Amino acid sequence: MNKKEGDPEPGMEVDGEDNDMREEDSDDDQTDSEDDSDDEKITDKVYIPGDKIEEGEQLEVDENAYILYQQCSLGPPCLSFDILHDQVKSDYPLSVTCVAGTQAAKVTANNIILFKMSNLNCVIPSRDDDSEDEEKEIPEKEKPVLKMAGIKHNGCVNRIKYNKIGEAHVAAAWAENGTVAIWNLNTIMARLDNPYSTEAYRDESPPLQAFTGHTSEGFALDWCKTETGVLASGDCTKNIHVWRPTEGGEWSVSEQPYVSHTQSVEDIRWSPNEKNVMATCSVDKCIKVWDVRAPPDKACMLTKNNAHLSDVNVIDWNRSEPFILSGGDDGAVKVWDLRGFGPSSEPVANFQHHKGAVTGLEWHQEDSTVFASSGADDQIALWDLALERDSEETPDDDVTNKLPPQLLFIHQGLQDCKELHWHSKVPGLIVATSHTGFDVFKTISV
Numbered sequence: 001m002n003k004k005e006g007d008p009e010p011g012m013e014v015d016g017e018d019n020d021m022r023e024e025d026s027d028d029d030q031t032d033s034e035d036d037s038d039d040e041k042i043t044d045k046v047y048i049p050g051d052k053i054e055e056g057e058q059l060e061v062d063e064n065a066y067i068l069y070q071q072c073s074l075g076p077p078c079l080s081f082d083i084l085h086d087q088v089k090s091d092y093p094l095s096v097t098c099v100a101g102t103q104a105a106k107v108t109a110n111n112i113i114l115f116k117m118s119n120l121n122c123v124i125p126s127r128d129d130d131s132e133d134e135e136k137e138i139p140e141k142e143k144p145v146l147k148m149a150g151i152k153h154n155g156c157v158n159r160i161k162y163n164k165i166g167e168a169h170v171a172a173a174w175a176e177n178g179t180v181a182i183w184n185l186n187t188i189m190a191r192l193d194n195p196y197s198t199e200a201y202r203d204e205s206p207p208l209q210a211f212t213g214h215t216s217e218g219f220a221l222d223w224c225k226t227e228t229g230v231l232a233s234g235d236c237t238k239n240i241h242v243w244r245p246t247e248g249g250e251w252s253v254s255e256q257p258y259v260s261h262t263q264s265v266e267d268i269r270w271s272p273n274e275k276n277v278m279a280t281c282s283v284d285k286c287i288k289v290w291d292v293r294a295p296p297d298k299a300c301m302l303t304k305n306n307a308h309l310s311d312v313n314v315i316d317w318n319r320s321e322p323f324i325l326s327g328g329d330d331g332a333v334k335v336w337d338l339r340g341f342g343p344s345s346e347p348v349a350n351f352q353h354h355k356g357a358v359t360g361l362e363w364h365q366e367d368s369t370v371f372a373s374s375g376a377d378d379q380i381a382l383w384d385l386a387l388e389r390d391s392e393e394t395p396d397d398d399v400t401n402k403l404p405p406q407l408l409f410i411h412q413g414l415q416d417c418k419e420l421h422w423h424s425k426v427p428g429l430i431v432a433t434s435h436t437g438f439d440v441f442k443t444i445s446v
Contacts (some may be wrong), residue, residue, distance in 0.1 A: 066443055070117065072438050107154070117144060129374045173221075180241075205340075215237045308329070309328070321334055324338060329357040355377040356377035380411040382443065
């Protein structure tokens with residue numbers, strides 16, 4: 001981000017380019033003297049999150065930092081979503097499909113929304129001779145398109161996860177009333193794919209199955225990556241239930257909960273390689289690894305107590321290396337080596353960059369050293385563990401010395417960031433959600 005002095009107040013466009021900000025000299029009226037003109041010159045300043053913005057300064061987008069950037073809103077905030085990786089047009093202009101759950105103020109206004117963002121074109125950077133006061137006219141054929149179809153949902157959606165089981169596209173959703181349900185998306189997907197359906201559509205069909213055995217609402221939810229149809233759900237009263245598919249298109253849910261945490265289970269992630277192993281994190285500051293073949297009260301294999309200074313909000317498994325990421329209310333992002341994981345283990349990396357709670361974490365789909373984090377400090381950060389600072393190339397007074405050398409990129413513009421996901425079919429593309437809507441972006445850094 002770069003800081004800009006003396007310009008009008010910015011306006012964030014719905015489908016504009018974001019957030020690494022840059023400085024441009026303004027074309028002020030000529031003064032009577034050349035010396036006066038020189039005094040009024042504006043100089044570029046790199047903005048580091050947390051720096052004070054002086055009166056008359058504002059943040060401005062550096063369009064050269066993005067290959068693609070778009071924004072959209074579905075109406076009510078959607079604080080959880082998932083990407084349908086197989087529903088994509090991966091060449092430009094891109095098309096991306098996601099499923100999200102709303103958090104509308106009116107209970108009856110909530111939906112599970114399947115939405116497609118299409119005609120997503122590359123950013124066209126501004127030229128130095130472009131006038132700042134001249135708005136860019138986007139040709140009609142290049143404008144992005146948003147299409148939606150919904151399923152009526154009783155109350156707010158706390159968390160939602162997509163899966164494809166055979167020919168069925170399904171979503172598991174945590175509801176604020178304490179129910180976990182699995183919904184069939186095939187009907188609304190057909191509506192979304194129909195080029196002749198232009199009116200808003202809301203399906204009122206019931207879920208395929210709903211489970212009311214949790215003793216409270218929850219947020220932890222994940223489909224197993226290696227065993228089709230297996231699901232785990234964790235609630236705010238420390239209980240975890242495992243769902244297994246049965247004949248007839250239904251699920252058998254464990255009657256006895258998996259219990260080892262002492263407070264709310266905040267996140268669940270199945271191992272990407274071992275079908276019976278999952279990891280969880282909790283308000284009790286612990287990260288635990290489970291083997292679900294064991295009886296529920298004996299399934300916890302490994303525990304790291306006090307993994308963070310406060311609530312551990314999110315975790316993620318590395319797909320090709322034995323590492324787990326964790327993020328907490330303390331703003332820390334930590335990397336754990338599972339080869340020595342246990343009560344006395346220490347993180348192999350500990351980044352204290354975020355100024356608020358870490359709300360989202362995910363490893364890159366292909367590059368095992370790259371990950372992204374989001375926080376309540378309105379930042380999305382891209383990281384590469386393989387990077388080290390080159391002291392010979394970085395002057396001592398360089399403002400980037402304030403940042404960890406592994407920090408690749410800082411994306412801003414969202415308010416109270418929540419979840420983020422990399423797109424597996426479009427390398428480097430991230431979709432993220434917040435209270436202000438969705439951002440879809442690909443930077444020059446990844």
